[in-house]
Amino acid sequence: MKVAIIKYNAGNIYSVMHGLKRIGIEPIVTDDKSFILSADKVIFPGVGEASSTMAYLHEHKLDELIRDLKQPVLGICIGLQLMCKHSEEGNTECLGIFDAEVKRFQSQKISDKVPQMGWNTIHSLQTKLFTPEMENQYVYYVHSYYATCCSQTIAVTDYLQPFSAALNRDNFYATQFHPEKSGLLGESILRNFMNL
Amino acid sequence: MLAKRIVPCLDVKDGETVKGINFVNFRQAGDPVELGAEYSRQGADELVYLDITASHEGRKTFTDMVKRVAAEVSIPFTVGGGINELKDVDRLLNAGADKVSVNSAVIRNPQLINDISRNFGAQVCVVAIDAKYEGGEWICYLNGGRIPTDKKLFTWALEAQERGAGEILFTSMSHDGVKMGYANDALSHLADSLSIPVIASGGAGTKEHFRDAFLIGKADAALAASVFHFGEITIPDLKDYLSTQGVVVRK
Numbered sequence: 001m002k003v004a005i006i007k008y009n010a011g012n013i014y015s016v017m018h019g020l021k022r023i024g025i026e027p028i029v030t031d032d033k034s035f036i037l038s039a040d041k042v043i044f045p046g047v048g049e050a051s052s053t054m055a056y057l058h059e060h061k062l063d064e065l066i067r068d069l070k071q072p073v074l075g076i077c078i079g080l081q082l083m084c085k086h087s088e089e090g091n092t093e094c095l096g097i098f099d100a101e102v103k104r105f106q107s108q109k110i111s112d113k114v115p116q117m118g119w120n121t122i123h124s125l126q127t128k129l130f131t132p133e134m135e136n137q138y139v140y141y142v143h144s145y146y147a148t149c150c151s152q153t154i155a156v157t158d159y160l161q162p163f164s165a166a167l168n169r170d171n172f173y174a175t176q177f178h179p180e181k182s183g184l185l186g187e188s189i190l191r192n193f194m195n196l
Numbered sequence: 197m198l199a200k201r202i203v204p205c206l207d208v209k210d211g212e213t214v215k216g217i218n219f220v221n222f223r224q225a226g227d228p229v230e231l232g233a234e235y236s237r238q239g240a241d242e243l244v245y246l247d248i249t250a251s252h253e254g255r256k257t258f259t260d261m262v263k264r265v266a267a268e269v270s271i272p273f274t275v276g277g278g279i280n281e282l283k284d285v286d287r288l289l290n291a292g293a294d295k296v297s298v299n300s301a302v303i304r305n306p307q308l309i310n311d312i313s314r315n316f317g318a319q320v321c322v323v324a325i326d327a328k329y330e331g332g333e334w335i336c337y338l339n340g341g342r343i344p345t346d347k348k349l350f351t352w353a354l355e356a357q358e359r360g361a362g363e364i365l366f367t368s369m370s371h372d373g374v375k376m377g378y379a380n381d382a383l384s385h386l387a388d389s390l391s392i393p394v395i396a397s398g399g400a401g402t403k404e405h406f407r408d409a410f411l412i413g414k415a416d417a418a419l420a421a422s423v424f425h426f427g428e429i430t431i432p433d434l435k436d437y438l439s440t441q442g443v444v445v446r447k
Contacts, residue, residue, distance in 0.1 A: 011316055014292050018266050047317055113393045113416060115319055115362065119199045119241055119446040138199060138446040140272060142294075142319040159198060181272045181294065183236065 001194065003027040004039035006066070009056040010046025010078055012178075019180025023191050033065055041072050041194060044079040045180075047142070050102070051090025054082055067095055072196045075174030077143065080167060083174050084147050098167045098174070100147035105160050112160055115144040122165045122177070126154040129166065129173055129192050137185050139165070139177035147176060199446040200410045200438070201241035201417035202431055203395065204424045206231060208277075209248050211257045213425065226425070229264045235424065236271045238431040241446060243269065244297065244365075244419060247277030248340070259291050266292020274322055285312055289320065297365055299324040300338045303345055303352075306359060313360025321363075322395075323356040325349060327382075328369040334382055341369045350385060357392050364390060365419065367397040375401025375423070383413030395419050403429060403437045410443045 005016055005027045013029055020027045036042055057063040075083045082094050087102035105114045119138040146163035155166035166175045179186035206213045206228045213228045232243045247258040255278060262275055275288050276297030285296050302308050302323060312321040326341045327334040327349040334349035353364050368379035378399045386394045393416035396409040400420035409418045423429045435445045
C-alpha cells in the first residue's frame with residue numbers, strides 16, 4: 001500500500017511515521033503533489049500553530065490539493081483543526097472540510113489545566129475507524145484548541161466540555177488525539193484507517 | 197475524565213539506565229529502550245529519559261537511543277539532560293522525542309523557554325526544577341542539584357509558565373531517593389498557582405505515596421524511577437490500587 005504523509009511546517013510528523021512502521025506500513029513523508037494524489041491513503045498530521053501552518057499550506061498550494069483528495073485522508077491534531085472551517089488560533093480561515101469551529105479551551109478555575117495533556121476517554125463512536133470495544137477507552141491528547149461537536153463528529157471526549165475527538169465527511173477522517181502515541185489502541189485505529 | 201499519569205523515569209549514561217540515590221552512587225537498571233518498551237506494555241502513561249552523560253560521544257549515543265525509542269515505543273516520551281540551546285531541542289525532536297525537559301540551561305538563560313515554546317509549541321517545553329527546602333524556603337538548584345541559585349521554586353515556576361512552559365516537572369531534592377513520599381505541600385501550592393500541568397518527582401517508595409501526590413499534592417502526573425526499575429512497585433498493581441482510592445487512571 002502506498003501511504004503519503006504530507007510534509008509541511010508542522011512538528012511531530014516523524015512520530016506518525018514511526019507509528020505506521022510499527023503496524024507494518026512504510027509511509028513516504030513528502031510534499032510532492034503527484035505522489036500525494038496517487039497514494040492509496042494520505043495522512044495529514046502535525047503539531048503546530050494554525051495561522052502559520054495554514055499560510056504555509058496556501059503558499060505551497062497544498063490547501064487545494066488536500067481539499068480535492070478522493071482517497072481516504074486522516075488528519076491528526078493540528079491536521080484535524082486545519083480541516084475545520086475556522087480557528088480562533090490566529091483568527092484563521094481553514095480548509096472548510098468539516099463544519100466544526102476550532103476554539104480555545106476556556107479554563108474556569110485553576111484546576112482546569114490548559115493544554116489538555118495526557119490520556120482521556122473517547123465515546124459515542126461511529127464509522128469503521130473505531131470498533132465497539134474502543135468505547136470509553138483512553139487515547140493521548142496534547143492540545144489547547146478543540147473542534148466543536150457537529151453532525152460530522154464521530155467520537156466525543158469530555159474536557160471542560162464535550163468536543164470532537166474525531167470527525168468524518170466522505171473520504172476525510174480526522175482525530176484530535178494522537179493515535180501514533182496512544183499505545184495498542186492507537187495502533188488499532190491506524191490499522192482500521194488503513195483497512196478503509 | 198483526564199487520567200492522572202504514571203511516568204517512569206530512566207537516567208541514561210553511555211547507553212545504560214542508571215538511577216541516582218540522592219543524586220550520587222549509581223546502580224545499574226538495564227537497557228533503556230527495552231525497559232521503556234516494557235513499561236509501555238505494563239501501562240505506563242509516558243516515559244522520561246534523562247541523559248546524564250557529559251561527553252560529546254555520549255550525546256550522540258543518547259540521540260541514537262532516542263531514535264530507537266521513537267521507533268519501538270507507542271506512548272509519549274520526554275528527553276532531558278544537556279539541552280543548552282535550540283539546536284539541541286531540534287536534534288532531539290527530529291530524533292522522535294515528543295517533549296524536552298530543560299533545567300539548568302533555562303535558569304542561566306530563561307529566554308530559552310520563550311524560544312522553545314515559540315519555535316516548537318508550549319507542549320514540547322517541560323521545565324524541570326530541582327529544589328531543596330532550606331530555612332523555610334524552596335531554593336532552586338543547578339547541575340543536578342550541586343549548585344544553589346537565588347531562584348525560589350514558586351516564583352520561578354510562575355515565570356516559566358509565563359514564558360511559555362507547557363509543564364513543570366518539580367523534583368524535591370529533600371525527598372528524592374529517600375522513599376518517604378513526595379513533597380505534597382509544595383506540589384499542592386504549585387497546582388493551585390499554575391494553569392499548566394505539574395509532574396511530581398522525588399520520594400516515591402510506596403503506592404500510598406503516589407495516591408498522596410495526586411490527592412493531596414494535586415499533581416497531574418507522578419514520576420518515579422527505582423521503585424519501578426527494581427520491581428518494588430509494578431505499574432498494573434499501582435494503577436489497580438489508585439483506582440480503588442478515587443484516582444482516575446488509564447487501565
